[in-house]
Amino acid sequence: MKEQAIDYYAHQAKMYVATDCIVFGFDKGDLKLLIFKRRVDPDRGAWSLIGSFVELEEDVDEAARRVLKEITGLDRVFFEQSKTYGKSGRDYGFRCISVAQYALIRVDDYDRELVEKHGAFWYTLKDLPKLVLDHDTMVKDALEKLRRKAQYQPIGFELLPEKFTIPQLQSLYEAIYQRELDPRNFRKKVLSLKVLRKLDEKDKTSSKRGAYLYMFEADNYKKLLQSGYNFEI
Amino acid sequence: MKEQAIDYYAHQAKMYVATDCIVFGFDKGDLKLLIFKRRVDPDRGAWSLIGSFVELEEDVDEAARRVLKEITGLDRVFFEQSKTYGKSGRDYGFRCISVAQYALIRVDDYDRELVEKHGAFWYTLKDLPKLVLDHDTMVKDALEKLRRKAQYQPIGFELLPEKFTIPQLQSLYEAIYQRELDPRNFRKKVLSLKVLRKLDEKDKTSSKRGAYLYMFEADNYKKLLQSGYNFEI
DNA sequence: AAAATAAATGTAAATTGTACGCTTAATGTT
DNA sequence: AACATTAAGCGTACAATTTACATTTATTTT
Numbered sequence: 001m002k003e004q005a006i007d008y009y010a011h012q013a014k015m016y017v018a019t020d021c022i023v024f025g026f027d028k029g030d031l032k033l034l035i036f037k038r039r040v041d042p043d044r045g046a047w048s049l050i051g052s053f054v055e056l057e058e059d060v061d062e063a064a065r066r067v068l069k070e071i072t073g074l075d076r077v078f079f080e081q082s083k084t085y086g087k088s089g090r091d092y093g094f095r096c097i098s099v100a101q102y103a104l105i106r107v108d109d110y111d112r113e114l115v116e117k118h119g120a121f122w123y124t125l126k127d128l129p130k131l132v133l134d135h136d137t138m139v140k141d142a143l144e145k146l147r148r149k150a151q152y153q154p155i156g157f158e159l160l161p162e163k164f165t166i167p168q169l170q171s172l173y174e175a176i177y178q179r180e181l182d183p184r185n186f187r188k189k190v191l192s193l194k195v196l197r198k199l200d201e202k203d204k205t206s207s208k209r210g211a212y213l214y215m216f217e218a219d220n221y222k223k224l225l226q227s228g229y230n231f232e233i
Numbered sequence: 234m235k236e237q238a239i240d241y242y243a244h245q246a247k248m249y250v251a252t253d254c255i256v257f258g259f260d261k262g263d264l265k266l267l268i269f270k271r272r273v274d275p276d277r278g279a280w281s282l283i284g285s286f287v288e289l290e291e292d293v294d295e296a297a298r299r300v301l302k303e304i305t306g307l308d309r310v311f312f313e314q315s316k317t318y319g320k321s322g323r324d325y326g327f328r329c330i331s332v333a334q335y336a337l338i339r340v341d342d343y344d345r346e347l348v349e350k351h352g353a354f355w356y357t358l359k360d361l362p363k364l365v366l367d368h369d370t371m372v373k374d375a376l377e378k379l380r381r382k383a384q385y386q387p388i389g390f391e392l393l394p395e396k397f398t399i400p401q402l403q404s405l406y407e408a409i410y411q412r413e414l415d416p417r418n419f420r421k422k423v424l425s426l427k428v429l430r431k432l433d434e435k436d437k438t439s440s441k442r443g444a445y446l447y448m449f450e451a452d453n454y455k456k457l458l459q460s461g462y463n464f465e466i
Numbered sequence: 467a468a469a470a471t472a473a474a475t476g477t478a479a480a481t482t483g484t485a486c487g488c489t490t491a492a493t494g495t496t
Numbered sequence: 497a498a499c500a501t502t503a504a505g506c507g508t509a510c511a512a513t514t515t516a517c518a519t520t521t522a523t524t525t526t
Contacts, residue, residue, distance in 0.1 A: 008273050009327045013289035014247035017319070017330055040241050056246035056328055060319025084317040084332050086250070086293025094242045095289055097250055099317050099330075167473075185515065187474075207472035208524040400504075418484065420505070440503040441493040 016096035019063045020051035022142040025107040026159040031175040036120035042092045048132040064101045073111030078158040079103035082142040090134050102142040104158035150176050157216040165203050165211035195221045249329035252296045253284035255375040258340040259392040264408040269353035275325045281365040297334045306344030311391040312336035315375040323367050335375040337391035383409050390449040398436050398444035428454045
């Protein structure tokens, strides 16, 4: 039986499998993307997403985690599969499919030196240059998924520092949705979700009065979900 | 430069790439899944999703289309990527990643003989037997995506015959969401979306009075979307 | 002490969702 | 021919949510 199994697999084609990361960050009111200059041929010097081949003994998710760690220095980055790109002609003449994953990182957390060392840069989404291969499409698709997901899961918090103000949170959601939100209604809405803990500190970088800092209460959020709550922002 | 490129790829691992289809159907008020008995070792005889290896010159999507055509006889089946399963140990000792795709078919359309010839059976989701490998997880995940998607895109119509009644449509959404809906509110809601065309025919299989048949107006729907409409059921 | 700035709070109107009860068209039964 | 039965289809009142909009407040700078 083992023989038959081997035989069954043996006639099939094998391919390269890669993973590409769409790394979103949020800074000064803008959604940003971490892209870098390719250092290998073909297309050396062109802008590209960060990615890697998946190794033989490695989970696809592990590969993404490895890449993200290499680039940002961070161990626990939020990431999630976006879509797999499997067109036969999508690569440089070698058959290679790529599992795209989008990641959300806190811009103040990551290791700037590491990022620079890899020739990576943060680009505002609007100013994004042309990327290699189908990476433009990957970004477009990932952004769509991010927007969709932001509506029913509190992923926005992954992009902010641990302590943040409500105006900051609003500005993030404005960047994600690409439209303005009413500050009074936004505040009302997020506070009604009961997943924010107000701190005694204020952030005074953007106003004389200062805005209270809040933290995301992951425990409350989980309890809410378990009780069948439909989280929505 | 070409040499370098070849060199760059040459040291990387290659893997088997498969696609597995989660084929949903809707019949007599129940959501069903098309599964079949494996005909090859290992695990011959076990229940499994329908799938295939992706060939070297074949797009991943093409592979899914090919599988669906083989099994159902249908050319134009709605399908969409669900998720890629890439754990290193997920397969039978060979490294194989699988791109799962969920498909929606009209139970009255497909070719019954073809389905039987392949040893395939329709199972109600509740009665589903244990499936091979990680196929159980694939079904669970696909169902979640289907539910999510059904909320903002009219994919439900893919599962119904071309002409259907509003009670039928309701029963489908009840099966997808696994909860009862109020017939009066449901009717109000779907009609308000203005994507249904009422026909002069009635379907009398389920009541003496008979229910009017409707068709989905894809054109209206597209126009709505373009005008920034947020379709929701 | 006054001016400037963004944060924070409140309220009314409009829209949407929910929970119902009743009527209607067709068929089968007496 | 009248009546019972069945699911389809319509309408309405109330609750909840979303939207639009104006004013006050805490703090710093001048």
